[in-house]
Every structure is written in structure tokens, then in C-alpha cells.
Amino acid sequence: MKCPACDHELQPFTVEKLTVDVCRNGCGGIWFDWFELQKVDEPSEHIGEALLKIEKSPEIAVNYTKKRSCPKCKNVIMMRHFFSTQMAVAVDECPKCGGFWLDAGELKQIREQFASEEDREKAAEAFIEKKFGAQLDKRKKALQQKSEKIDKAARAFKFLYPSAWIPGKQEWGTF
Ligand SMILES: [Zn+2]
Ligand SMILES: [Zn+2]
Incomplete structure (x- = not known):
């Protein structure tokens, strides 16, 4: 070689x-x-x-x-x-x-x-935390907000469609 x-x-x-x-x-x-x-x-x-x-x-x-x-x-x-x-x-x-x-x-x-290998791993973890920690937090927050929005939408949907509603049978008409 x-x-x-x-x-x-x-x-x-x-x-x-x-x-x-x-x-x-x-x-x-x-x-x-x-x-x-x-x-x-x-x-x-x-x-x-x-x-x-x-x-x-x-x-x-x-x-x-x-x-x-x-x-x-x-x-x-x-x-x-x-x-x-x-x-x-x-x-x-x-x-x-x-x-x-x-x-x-x-x-x-x-x-x-x-x-040692342990020290190497610790340093790698600290590096990832330092480099991507803020980004990870942001992502977590975005996900949380998204699920809150879905929750709100679900509640709104429930309001629009109460469980007693049967299509075509309500006197107040259909949607
Ligand atoms: Zn090679
Ligand atoms: Zn050489």
C-alpha cells in the first residue's frame, strides 16, 4: 500500500x-x-x-x-x-x-x-446538549402547541356536532 x-x-x-x-x-x-x-x-x-x-x-x-x-x-x-x-x-x-x-x-x-470510553461518551452528550439543546426545546414546544390546537379543534367540532345530532332529523336543518 x-x-x-x-x-x-x-x-x-x-x-x-x-x-x-x-x-x-x-x-x-x-x-x-x-x-x-x-x-x-x-x-x-x-x-x-x-x-x-x-x-x-x-x-x-x-x-x-x-x-x-x-x-x-x-x-x-x-x-x-x-x-x-x-x-x-x-x-x-x-x-x-x-x-x-x-x-x-x-x-x-x-x-x-x-x-476512557466513558469520558468520550460524556463529552459527546454534553456536545449534543450544547449544540442542539435549544433546538430540541423549541421542537418540543412546537409539538405541544400543535397538540393544544388539535385539542381546541376537537372541542369546537364537538360543539358543532353534538352527540344527539342525527343527519337530516334536526328541525334546525342540516349543516
Ligand atoms: Zn478504503
Ligand atoms: Zn507518508
Whole structure:
């Protein structure tokens, strides 16, 4: 596989049961297959430590603004997005195979963000509350108002059509 950032040949790198592909002596980036990154994205996952020291060449300058192709899939451009709701680290993810490309130093930043999966979830919840909380409240209110309107309409309807009303039999005529 070729490095998506600098075109160097990626090399397999194994730590215990995990094998990733690294751009050693190139840009120092790491390719994680689907679900591999989750095994090392927290500081308690000690095997990730070995991945923080991939040797990189000082001569290679990476263009971070360029879109990158997945090193594994043919002709698939990776999506760049923030790895967490803290929006500190932007990573490349392949929409097809689910792999992640991390530039040199990004794994370290990701590992420093959350101590555990629980912390990560808490941060995500707080983010959603902060970002969409006001909107959610508005929606709830709109729904409430709508059901109140329906209630009023139902009451009005009952008034217009009392239960004793039989079509055509009322002396006051039909509606
Ligand atoms: Zn590279
Ligand atoms: Zn892919």
C-alpha cells in the first residue's frame, strides 16, 4: 500500500495482536483498518504507545489541505472530519472500508483527549446538549402547541356536532 499523504510505501507494524501500516521514514503517518484505531485511541490502551514513535523523515512535507485517496480501496477519496466532538484533531476516514489515516502526531493528540470510553461518551452528550439543546426545546414546544390546537379543534367540532345530532332529523336543518 502507498501512503495517502506522501506516496511512500507503507510498512506493516505489529504490536502484540494489532498490525497497522505505517509510513516509516516517510511522513510518519499511520493507517488503521476498520476498528483498529479504537484499540489504541485511549491512554489506558498501552499498545498504542509503541505507535507514537514512528520514525519520520524531516525532508517530507505533508500537504494537509489536499484530499487523500484511501490506500486500500481503489479510487475512493477519504472524508476528513474531526475525530471527536472536541474538534481538536481532524482525521481522514474511508467511507468505503472504514479505515482511518492519521498523520504523524495525531494519535498522540487523540489519546490525550479522553481518559476512557466513558469520558468520550460524556463529552459527546454534553456536545449534543450544547449544540442542539435549544433546538430540541423549541421542537418540543412546537409539538405541544400543535397538540393544544388539535385539542381546541376537537372541542369546537364537538360543539358543532353534538352527540344527539342525527343527519337530516334536526328541525334546525342540516349543516
Ligand atoms: Zn507518508
Ligand atoms: Zn478504503
